Every structure is written in structure tokens, then in C-alpha cells.
Amino acid sequence: AVSLKYHAKDGNDYLFNLIDTPGHVDFSYEVSRSLAACEGCLLVVDATQGVQAQTISNLYMAIDHDLEIIPVINKCDMPNAMPEEVADEIIDLIGCKREEIILASGKTGMGVDEILEAVVERIPHPTGDDKAPLQALIFDSVFNSFRGIIAYFKIVNGVMHPGEKVRFINTKKEYLAEEIGVLKMDMIPRKELRTGDVGY
Numbered sequence: 120a121v122s123l124k125y126h127a128k129d130g131n132d133y134l135f136n137l138i139d140t141p142g143h144v145d146f147s148y149e150v151s152r153s154l155a156a157c158e159g160c161l162l163v164v165d166a167t168q169g170v171q172a173q174t175i176s177n178l179y180m181a182i183d184h185d186l187e188i189i190p191v192i193n194k195c196d197m198p199n200a201m202p203e204e205v206a207d208e209i210i211d212l213i214g215c216k217r218e219e220i221i222l223a224s225g226k227t228g229m230g231v232d233e234i235l236e237a238v239v240e241r242i243p244h245p246t247g248d249d250k251a252p253l254q255a256l257i258f259d260s261v262f263n264s265f266r267g268i269i270a271y272f273k274i275v276n277g278v279m280h281p282g283e284k285v286r287f288i289n290t291k292k293e294y295l296a297e298e299i300g301v302l303k304m305d306m307i308p309r310k311e312l313r314t315g316d317v318g319y
Contacts, residue, residue: 120259120271120317122301127239135238136273136317138258140177151180152258156273156317159187159242161234162213166192166200166222170208178212187242190215191234196224245273245315253277253285271302273317280311 120138127133138153140146154160160181164170181188190209192202206220221237223230259271279285279299286293300308301318312318 120302122303122317125235125239128236129239133239135235136315138317147176147180149259150177151184154180154184154186156256156258157184157186158245159189159238161238162188162190162209163193164191164205164209166194166202166205167197169201169205170212175212188213188215189234189237189241190220191223191230192220193223193225195222195229196227247274247276247314249276249278249314251276251314253279253283255279255285257287266298269306269319271317271319274312274314276314278311278313281308 120136122134122136125133125135138157140150140153162174162178162181164174178188190213192205192209194200195202202222206217209215209220210217221230221233223234253274254276255272255274257270257272261269261271263269279296281296281299283296284293285296298308299312299318300306301312301316306319309318
């Protein structure tokens with residue numbers, strides 16, 4: 120998960136909270152947790168391979184979460200790319216229009232600007248209430264031998280500050296949030312995280 124600022128063509132600055140999920144079907148639980156924390160997703164399909172079984176599985180999860188889906192065909196720079204055939208597969212799968220599909224290449228940077236603008240135009244911003252009691256959705260966690268458990272979460276309602284006690288609803292246990300912050304190329308501490316923020 121990473122947060123980044125984007126200056127859009129409309130002249131406004133936007134904060135993107137992006138979560139990269141594995142595509143493999145073995146990670147479907149991790150994918151479903153990440154999707155629950157999102158308002159939209161990029162459906163990235165390989166131009167050389169087309170729509171695969173795990174792509175369909177993850178797509179259905181995104182539809183179940185009622186997410187805005189932006190279809191992207193990647194690796195369009197490859198000599199064996201089949202963007203027209205893959206676009207037909209995507210249209211059959213999600214019923215989108217051909218002009219809604221973005222052709223891209225992670226290698227050359229083709230389509231990156233179009234993807235970022237599509238995120239601004241098509242994906243709704245998070246909703247919630249800063250004044251409501253704190254509610255957050257944990258979508259991943261890791262254990263660090265120096266820092267302990269690091270949970271990655273999205274704040275659904277309320278505001279969080281470092282040093283506050285948080286209760287985990289599932290286990291009914293309380294913990295001290297020693298440090299909170301946002302994820303960039305590193306963990307950046309913050310004095311508060313508000314509704315819609317994604318952090319640790």
C-alpha cells in the first residue's frame with residue numbers, strides 16, 4: 120500500500136491511496152481484504168496472455184464489493200501483444216465500452232497519464248464522518264522484530280492519534296497505537312489520520 124499526491128489536468132491536487140494485490144488465486148483472501156478498503160480498482164490484463172482464470176475470480180470479488188472498475192491492458196509494447204483481441208475479452212466480461220479500456224505499458228510508460236486521470240474521473244472519493252467514533256478496516260498486517268505488529272488500515276469514520284488505545288472488534292482486545300502514519304516509500308509518522316486515510 121502506498122499514498123501519493125497527484126496533480127491532475129483539472130488543476131487540483133489529489134491524494135491516491137493505492138494497494139497492489141497479488142493476482143494469483145491462492146491469495147484470494149488477501150485480495151478480498153484489500154478490495155474491502157477500496158472505492159475502485161484497476162483491472163490489469165496482460166496483452167500477451169489475455170483474461171486468465173484468476174483475473175475473473177478477482178474481478179467477481181471487485182464486483183461483489185461494488186467497486187468502480189477501470190480496465191487496463193498492459194504490455195502493449197510487446198511484439199506479441201494482442202490488444203484488440205484482449206479488449207474483446209474484457210468487453211465480453213464486464214460489458215464496458217471499448218473507449219473505456221486503457222492501453223498501457225509499465226515498461227515504456229505508455230498509458231500511465233490516462234490511468235491516473237481515469238482514477239480522478241471515475242473512482243469516487245471515500246465517504247465517512249470525521250466526527251463519528253473511530254472505525255478502521257485492517258486489510259493487512261506484518262510482524263517486525265524491532266517494532267512489533269504493524270497493521271495496515273483504512274479509516275472509515277473518525278480520527279486517530281498516536282498514543283490512543285484501539286480495540287480490535289474481532290478479538291475484543293485493546294492495544295496502544297504507539298505510532299501512526301502513512302505509507303510512501305517508507306513509513307512516514309503523522310500526528311493524526313482522518314476519515315478516508317490509509318496508513319499504518
